[in-house]
Amino acid sequence: MTINYLSVIVFGVIVGLVPAFIASSKGRKFLPWWFYGTFLFLIALIHSLLLSEDQSVKDERALASGGSMKCPFCAEVIKNQAIVCRHCGRDIPEGSASERIKADQANNPAKFKGQVINDGKDWVCLCGTVNPYDRDQERQPCSNCTTQRDSVLEIGSKF
């Protein structure tokens, strides 16, 4: 009898992980959802599947895709092409275009394959690996695939 009880609890704790993972991937807290899933598995599972994503999760995805940036005034996520922020209504200054590229290089270096980024501090191999740009070395292999720096970088992008 005791053993049965225990195995039911263990089973519940394990299956409860499923809705907890789903909910946490949508920006919800993992632990409460784990308890919820442990005791009310089916309800929690359906509930977790029906959850809409947290705004912060959506924002993160938009930023990671490279098509969005943060408004310099209110820090809400807006489209790169935005001229006016849809959150605070301020004009986005033109000069921030280069800032956007800089931020993009820092956040999504893999998008800049074959280029020198971060003001010449790093270069990105065709395999997507970011290597520190070592000016003292005439030849420099990628730390991941050992391809030579000079054979990777686009002409004109060398520093």
Ligand SMILES: [Zn+2]
């Ligand atoms: Zn704004």
Ligand SMILES: [Zn+2]
């Ligand atoms: Zn490489």
